[in-house]
Amino acid sequence: MADNPNPNIDERQAAPVEVAPVKKKGVKRRIFLAGSALLVGGGIFGVWWTDNASKSKARSLVEGEGEHAFNTWMKIAEDDTVTLYSPHIDFGQGSHTALGQMLADELDADWTKLTIEQAPADFAFANADLAKGFLPEMAGETLAGLMPDAVIGMMARSMPIMITGGSSAIRFTGEVGMRKTGAAVRAALIAEAADRLGVPESELTTADSKVTHAKSGKVLRYGELAAGAAGRSLASDPVLKTREQWKLIGKPVPRRDIPAKVDGSAVYGIDFTRPDMRVATIAAAPVRGGTLESVDEAPAMAVAGVEKVIKLSDAVVVIGKGYWAATKGLAALSPKFTDGGHSAMSTPAIYAAQAKLRAGGKPDNEGGEGDVDAAFAADGVKLVEAEYRVPFIHHAMMEPFALTGHFKDGKLTIWGGLQDPLSTRKRAAKAAGLDVENVTFNPMIMGGGFGRRFPDVVEIIDQIALVAKQVPYPVKLVWSREEEVRHGTYRPQSSAGLKASLKDGAITALRIDYAQSGNAEGEVPFIYAIPATSRRHFAYQSNQIDGPWRSVNATQLGFYTESFMDELAAAAGEDPYKFRRKHLPDGSRHQKVLDEVAKRSGWGTPLTAGTGRGIAIVESFGTIVAEVIEATVNADGSPKVLKAWAVVDCGTTVNPLNAEAQIAGGLIMSLSAAIGEAITLEKGAVVQSNFGDYPILKLADAPPMIDVHFIESGAKTGGIGEPGTPPATPALANAVAAATGKRIRTLPLLTQAKA
Amino acid sequence: MAIGFSVNGKDVSVAAEPDTPLLWVLREDLALTGTKFGCGIAACGACSVHVNGELTRSCSVPVSEIAGKAVTTIEGLTAEDGTLHAVQQAWIAAQVPQCGYCQSGQIMAAVALIERTGTPSDAQIDEAMTNICRCGTYPRIRSAILAATGKAAQSAPAPAAAPVTGEA
Numbered sequence A: 001m002a003d004n005p006n007p008n009i010d011e012r013q014a015a016p017v018e019v020a021p022v023k024k025k026g027v028k029r030r031i032f033l034a035g036s037a038l039l040v041g042g043g044i045f046g047v048w049w050t051d052n053a054s055k056s057k058a059r060s061l062v063e064g065e066g067e068h069a070f071n072t073w074m075k076i077a078e079d080d081t082v083t084l085y086s087p088h089i090d091f092g093q094g095s096h097t098a099l100g101q102m103l104a105d106e107l108d109a110d111w112t113k114l115t116i117e118q119a120p121a122d123f124a125f126a127n128a129d130l131a132k133g134f135l136p137e138m139a140g141e142t143l144a145g146l147m148p149d150a151v152i153g154m155m156a157r158s159m160p161i162m163i164t165g166g167s168s169a170i171r172f173t174g175e176v177g178m179r180k181t182g183a184a185v186r187a188a189l190i191a192e193a194a195d196r197l198g199v200p201e202s203e204l205t206t207a208d209s210k211v212t213h214a215k216s217g218k219v220l221r222y223g224e225l226a227a228g229a230a231g232r233s234l235a236s237d238p239v240l241k242t243r244e245q246w247k248l249i250g251k252p253v254p255r256r257d258i259p260a261k262v263d264g265s266a267v268y269g270i271d272f273t274r275p276d277m278r279v280a281t282i283a284a285a286p287v288r289g290g291t292l293e294s295v296d297e298a299p300a301m302a303v304a305g306v307e308k309v310i311k312l313s314d315a316v317v318v319i320g321k322g323y324w325a326a327t328k329g330l331a332a333l334s335p336k337f338t339d340g341g342h343s344a345m346s347t348p349a350i351y352a353a354q355a356k357l358r359a360g361g362k363p364d365n366e367g368g369e370g371d372v373d374a375a376f377a378a379d380g381v382k383l384v385e386a387e388y389r390v391p392f393i394h395h396a397m398m399e400p401f402a403l404t405g406h407f408k409d410g411k412l413t414i415w416g417g418l419q420d421p422l423s424t425r426k427r428a429a430k431a432a433g434l435d436v437e438n439v440t441f442n443p444m445i446m447g448g449g450f451g452r453r454f455p456d457v458v459e460i461i462d463q464i465a466l467v468a469k470q471v472p473y474p475v476k477l478v479w480s481r482e483e484e485v486r487h488g489t490y491r492p493q494s495s496a497g498l499k500a501s502l503k504d505g506a507i508t509a510l511r512i513d514y515a516q517s518g519n520a521e522g523e524v525p526f527i528y529a530i531p532a533t534s535r536r537h538f539a540y541q542s543n544q545i546d547g548p549w550r551s552v553n554a555t556q557l558g559f560y561t562e563s564f565m566d567e568l569a570a571a572a573g574e575d576p577y578k579f580r581r582k583h584l585p586d587g588s589r590h591q592k593v594l595d596e597v598a599k600r601s602g603w604g605t606p607l608t609a610g611t612g613r614g615i616a617i618v619e620s621f622g623t624i625v626a627e628v629i630e631a632t633v634n635a636d637g638s639p640k641v642l643k644a645w646a647v648v649d650c651g652t653t654v655n656p657l658n659a660e661a662q663i664a665g666g667l668i669m670s671l672s673a674a675i676g677e678a679i680t681l682e683k684g685a686v687v688q689s690n691f692g693d694y695p696i697l698k699l700a701d702a703p704p705m706i707d708v709h710f711i712e713s714g715a716k717t718g719g720i721g722e723p724g725t726p727p728a729t730p731a732l733a734n735a736v737a738a739a740t741g742k743r744i745r746t747l748p749l750l751t752q753a754k755a
Numbered sequence B: 001m002a003i004g005f006s007v008n009g010k011d012v013s014v015a016a017e018p019d020t021p022l023l024w025v026l027r028e029d030l031a032l033t034g035t036k037f038g039c040g041i042a043a044c045g046a047c048s049v050h051v052n053g054e055l056t057r058s059c060s061v062p063v064s065e066i067a068g069k070a071v072t073t074i075e076g077l078t079a080e081d082g083t084l085h086a087v088q089q090a091w092i093a094a095q096v097p098q099c100g101y102c103q104s105g106q107i108m109a110a111v112a113l114i115e116r117t118g119t120p121s122d123a124q125i126d127e128a129m130t131n132i133c134r135c136g137t138y139p140r141i142r143s144a145i146l147a148a149t150g151k152a153a154q155s156a157p158a159p160a161a162a163p164v165t166g167e168a
Helices: A053-062 A095-107 A128-139 A141-146 A149-158 A169-197 A222-230 A258-262 A323-332 A347-360 A372-377 A421-432 A459-468 A481-486 A553-571 A576-582 A589-600 A656-676 A728-740 A749-754 B022-029 B086-093 B103-117 B122-128 B138-148
Strands: A067-071 A074-077 A082-086 A114-118 A204-207 A210-213 A218-221 A278-284 A292-294 A306-311 A315-320 A365-369 A382-390 A402-408 A411-416 A439-443 A475-478 A494-503 A506-516 A532-539 A611-620 A623-633 A639-649 A705-710 B002-007 B010-015 B048-051 B054-057 B070-072
Touching (some): A067 A169, A067 A222, A074 A169, A082 A169, A095 A114, A095 A169, A210 A222, A278 A323, A278 A459, A278 A481, A323 B022, A347 A532, A372 A506, A372 A532, A382 A553, A411 A459, A421 A439, A421 A459, A459 A475, A553 A656, A553 A728, A576 A589, A576 A611, A623 A656, A639 A656, A656 A705, A656 A728, A656 B138, B022 B048, B054 B103, B103 B122
Parallel strands (some): A506 A532, B002 B070
Antiparallel strands (some): A067 A074, A074 A082, A210 A218, A382 A494, A402 A411, A623 A639, B048 B070
């Protein structure tokens, strides 16, 4: 379907900006490449301050009296306070604290005097270090290695890149930006102290935000040295601490954001308020792609507290004194919407169209190696085939969308929580018809996101810009939960045909044909050593806007591959763990992770009748995770998870306390989706409307015991927010098959188990 | 029409439409934004408060029904001198929150459960804690409830929350 499903959305941003097909192992995520160019200087890490007008303006955003900024990531005040400016936003993943650990450790800063703040949504703060991290995954190590830092910095600002996503904060911003900044600033402080004291640098030591000269007993505080040190040029490749020297990295440091989240004082986007502010709510066309035909405003205007009705091209907005007045006003309306020509769109129709596409045999992209067809045709092989399907699933972040906008004197100011402040400004500027310099965005903490808050799929940015421009007062636009559920940017409905050949108990070839909107080649690495592999993408676009859902394509591709591995093990008459193991390179990190989870879960030990174990291993975002789920099936056919184990190799865990929470949380989210979640379409419209018909797993149904174990391999640091999610779904499906003998190939399991 | 009740020990009078849910009166008229909007149909529990000591999902109770009653919100759990409620302290010790949005409601539900049962069993926790957490903090919620009642978590491993000060 080539038509733009939402007329309010700029085609250029809504559509993927494709890069050339990448066949190397790594990540290619379209969302990072949206946008157009805007340039600000270059840099080694962070962005260095130099004396030019645009940078001194940016510098003035963070540098107050008695404060000295070293680069975009940090400043030191004369009272010794170190302030870190995080380009990543907090939505529960804990990266603010972890980035602080990385900076403070290399800097030898006093942890109690470190403040962590949100970087301003200014283009000068675009995250070049993130671009540097993603580049090798997108373009390959060799090509990335040839690019000068200045070019990479330019790319970051041209994207512009200030995203929170891709499990990138620690592995890229932290490893490339924070640690190097901390080490380089520490070196500058030492150099300054050496000059002041007239002693060699080699006689100086640092700890707790002080430089000490042991021989003379003289001590200089970082605050005393900051002004002089900030004027020095910083080393471009400073010496980093070794693992043995870490004092904060790898330690279970309590998160800084948690106290305000237990006493009700944390202020989320939806909590924001201004004097004289009004509250609005919205109903968009039930069928995505539909438009507003007509609406009689009178019934809403008759509701007490309603002030205005605004018509957008595809939605109607009611503004009231408060949310309740706006909600009642909206409920009083009977807007007429078109269906945008999508009345034939339905969940079964999408699966049928995808099956037809796959049968047509004309893929848009193909990855893999070796001659799969020849292997399938070889003598004496056993062929196994299966078809898998996953529905649209919704992010269901607990804080519904809410943005506040105020248009005054030709300038638009927006407050709220989104995963990329810079793209938010650009999108709002475009919608409002303003220059981006006349749009300010104030990022706030978010009540979850999981991929829903990337500006390139967030229509409420356009909506608030258009609404704010029509009223003289600040207005907060709040989506109801119903609006949220029915107008999500879901993980795409997807289906796959898998085929493999077996000979002497080993896989000789494997083909995965999957149909969905986006191509996942290059994003989800194939981990098994199989002589011939082929993964073919068949592009199918419904009337929905597909968005990244926690761990993106690794969830459904993990479900396909890891369910099928169990089917192949069964066909070969082998144990699922041992069968996987022998297809992983001996001594590999993957094999160690798999072995560890088998050991910890007591794999192979007897279980009570009706209970089954399932195992799965998926690598995503540079991290390898294997999970075992022990489950049984309730009388009504629904799966009941009893216990869960996760073994993780992300290289290094910066904050094990938080990393454990991220893995366990990702695992539970995966179980929730696998068991009961589905967004279905009828006549082009979403059937579900709220938590009543979109069930999220609750405490009683979550495994009371989740054993999370980290292997500190010291390999390149991987992500932690997303990789816990993919393996749990196939591990549960495999456990259910082991318990019942019934292989479920269509999610959610609940619907299928009862069928 | 003015409706009078008490919130966190203080008498208030609000001029709101009688059918306005208590949630919106708390958030918009009284600026107590610790109580959250999640679903509007009493399905998720993000809006949980106590009304006359009873756990109540404030999104689905009209303010007219609150007249003359005593409401406690998350802000009211903390003592005047700033001392956190034992459950809030347990929440910090177990490092429960991730995004944190549902946690006010989770804490209000946990406080009500503990006030009702003393030391709840795992089964009582399962039955009472029906609030949705999308981040999946359930294992730590369970261990924090057990810790708050002086009972070590048996089924869920409590995280080793050792504060690190950063000293050498």
